[in-house]
Amino acid sequence: MITIYDIAKLTGFSPTTVSKVFNDYPDVSLKTRRKILEAAEQLGYLPNAHARSLTTKRSWTIGILYNESSGVGMLHPYFAGVIEGFKKVATSRGYDLMFISKDIGGKKSGYLEHCKIRGVDGVVGILPDYSDPDFTELLDSDVPMVLLDQESETRGTVYSDNLDGSIRAVQYLYDLGHRKIGHIGGGNTFAGVKRMQGYLQAMQELRLPICEEHIIQGSYDYTMESGRIAMEQLLQAADSPTAVFAAGDNLAIGAMQAVKDHGLSIPGDISIIGFDDIAMAGFLTPSLTTVRQNTHALGNKAADMLIYTIEGGTTISSEVIPVELVARDSCRAIE
Amino acid sequence: MITIYDIAKLTGFSPTTVSKVFNDYPDVSLKTRRKILEAAEQLGYLPNAHARSLTTKRSWTIGILYNESSGVGMLHPYFAGVIEGFKKVATSRGYDLMFISKDIGGKKSGYLEHCKIRGVDGVVGILPDYSDPDFTELLDSDVPMVLLDQESETRGTVYSDNLDGSIRAVQYLYDLGHRKIGHIGGGNTFAGVKRMQGYLQAMQELRLPICEEHIIQGSYDYTMESGRIAMEQLLQAADSPTAVFAAGDNLAIGAMQAVKDHGLSIPGDISIIGFDDIAMAGFLTPSLTTVRQNTHALGNKAADMLIYTIEGGTTISSEVIPVELVARDSCRAIE
DNA sequence: CTGAAAGCGCTAACAT
DNA sequence: ATGTTAGCGCTTTCAG
Numbered sequence: 001m002i003t004i005y006d007i008a009k010l011t012g013f014s015p016t017t018v019s020k021v022f023n024d025y026p027d028v029s030l031k032t033r034r035k036i037l038e039a040a041e042q043l044g045y046l047p048n049a050h051a052r053s054l055t056t057k058r059s060w061t062i063g064i065l066y067n068e069s070s071g072v073g074m075l076h077p078y079f080a081g082v083i084e085g086f087k088k089v090a091t092s093r094g095y096d097l098m099f100i101s102k103d104i105g106g107k108k109s110g111y112l113e114h115c116k117i118r119g120v121d122g123v124v125g126i127l128p129d130y131s132d133p134d135f136t137e138l139l140d141s142d143v144p145m146v147l148l149d150q151e152s153e154t155r156g157t158v159y160s161d162n163l164d165g166s167i168r169a170v171q172y173l174y175d176l177g178h179r180k181i182g183h184i185g186g187g188n189t190f191a192g193v194k195r196m197q198g199y200l201q202a203m204q205e206l207r208l209p210i211c212e213e214h215i216i217q218g219s220y221d222y223t224m225e226s227g228r229i230a231m232e233q234l235l236q237a238a239d240s241p242t243a244v245f246a247a248g249d250n251l252a253i254g255a256m257q258a259v260k261d262h263g264l265s266i267p268g269d270i271s272i273i274g275f276d277d278i279a280m281a282g283f284l285t286p287s288l289t290t291v292r293q294n295t296h297a298l299g300n301k302a303a304d305m306l307i308y309t310i311e312g313g314t315t316i317s318s319e320v321i322p323v324e325l326v327a328r329d330s331c332r333a334i335e
Numbered sequence: 336m337i338t339i340y341d342i343a344k345l346t347g348f349s350p351t352t353v354s355k356v357f358n359d360y361p362d363v364s365l366k367t368r369r370k371i372l373e374a375a376e377q378l379g380y381l382p383n384a385h386a387r388s389l390t391t392k393r394s395w396t397i398g399i400l401y402n403e404s405s406g407v408g409m410l411h412p413y414f415a416g417v418i419e420g421f422k423k424v425a426t427s428r429g430y431d432l433m434f435i436s437k438d439i440g441g442k443k444s445g446y447l448e449h450c451k452i453r454g455v456d457g458v459v460g461i462l463p464d465y466s467d468p469d470f471t472e473l474l475d476s477d478v479p480m481v482l483l484d485q486e487s488e489t490r491g492t493v494y495s496d497n498l499d500g501s502i503r504a505v506q507y508l509y510d511l512g513h514r515k516i517g518h519i520g521g522g523n524t525f526a527g528v529k530r531m532q533g534y535l536q537a538m539q540e541l542r543l544p545i546c547e548e549h550i551i552q553g554s555y556d557y558t559m560e561s562g563r564i565a566m567e568q569l570l571q572a573a574d575s576p577t578a579v580f581a582a583g584d585n586l587a588i589g590a591m592q593a594v595k596d597h598g599l600s601i602p603g604d605i606s607i608i609g610f611d612d613i614a615m616a617g618f619l620t621p622s623l624t625t626v627r628q629n630t631h632a633l634g635n636k637a638a639d640m641l642i643y644t645i646e647g648g649t650t651i652s653s654e655v656i657p658v659e660l661v662a663r664d665s666c667r668a669i670e
Numbered sequence: 671c672t673g674a675a676a677g678c679g680c681t682a683a684c685a686t
Numbered sequence: 687a688t689g690t691t692a693g694c695g696c697t698t699t700c701a702g
Contacts, residue, residue, distance in 0.1 A: 015689090016689060016690080017687085017689075050386075050388040050678090057694080339696070390678050672701100677698090
């Protein structure tokens, strides 16, 4: 391995000067800088990140926390989209991304321990359930952090405008003439709660009766299967809804299947609207009307915030990313 | 930060002995070991991975190479599934995962450079196109590596049995009575080529005429949109096929949409079979018959191989993971 | 069984 | 503008 000492030897300068060149110190003459750079090129020098981190206490690494236990995490397009967006700005700002699991070195440990051992500069959390005690330990630590889909007194957070999106979804169905509007919820997750809240609020504002039978919780991991089961229940209801707002596209897809299984048509018999706008939404039959989350913007913003914090900023803010209703074919006007 | 020196001071032993305890050296008395462990616990000691890596030249980090330029990468369920599987075994063996991009430190560089600077112990590649010159540089290096969806003389590789899967897909359609079987290809990717080959081979073995008009390439990134476009072309064909084998589920989904857009029914007018078995497949209407790739096994196997290589093993092998035909509703028997 | 000493590659005061 | 020195936290001979 080529080190700065090799370059120093070759050029006759000291290792310090060599180091200065690579760190863009101003107090190196242009001539020296050139010589050193040339020698580095010639020798094929590459810096050693570990050595650098050891002295500077900066690893230029950001940890990604995500749900590993439930199958969801990575496999959900939402997660993938956010990470894509996050990675783009993190990379451009010089940071690399590392997955932080509860285990390290093949042994059980915890998020905080893992972060400390790896010396990550900060962490981005994308979890459905932030109440995990192992997570709160990290939350109470001094590790810079930004959270997706969460509110916090002490940390920056980023999330979609779930409330607005839900209200618009219900309003949209209302405008199409629907009065019996059901909801398939996203369980006790941050987004699930917010969307439920938006649904309830919209129903109230529109002076629509809120019928308990028309509100069914899907699972916290937004699986299609749980959407299917929820819709089954909705269809059992005495006076089943003419339209359903599902808290996630996967839930909506499961719901669509249940409707079809009952020999009913979408949107003929029941209109369905989802939340997310996963890539698939436009390719379903019928194509799914949904509330689009801007996952890319979510990721971008989260990275901006985290890096700001890492680099000394201190604002604790909540960034709310606007959503957009995408009208397709799964809802129809009635009456 | 608590270091081994703090523990040494507290217990009265030398830093060396402390280090030995954490590295499970046998030549430390049980009593000493206990005292040191206790002190470590009490002080809240956590090792510093950078310092350790600096001396040992082992980072316990594995780099993930994936396609960042095309939007595909991370967003495709295939990728996510493989990484999930990979991560599980890597984590259990003590390794963490880091994304390796072409950039590092916010500057353009290259995969190899990035790997060297970060000192990863090995790399797993999941790329559609391994001919990227920036990648071949890494391929020619001494960095331990395993490749997905690729064959190589010098590196371990893991891939699904694309040939077998494709042959079975065609055979399945044949058994249902189909004789005019079209193919939507996965472009010039490893999997695309293999699946095309399987299609052609099966057609020949079944003594079915191979009609150029019935073979259309989708895009190398397997987008639904490209599947839709390909199917449009297939429908223009003078004597359009009664069944289509698509090289990926996304392609199949796009194809299904095109068929429906033409007022035709699946499987009434045209049968379609895909490849992948993404989570969505069973929830489409009609549900999609497809060839299931075991992404989890792919990831597991790749991790096993890579770690074996990292830890001194030298076998260069290709591991082929079996696939499975999942019959659903998008294909029907004719005549 | 325990410890002293050296060194991994780099950076940061602090001279000069 | 350049160099000296010390040290980041840990492991590894090698001696005792």
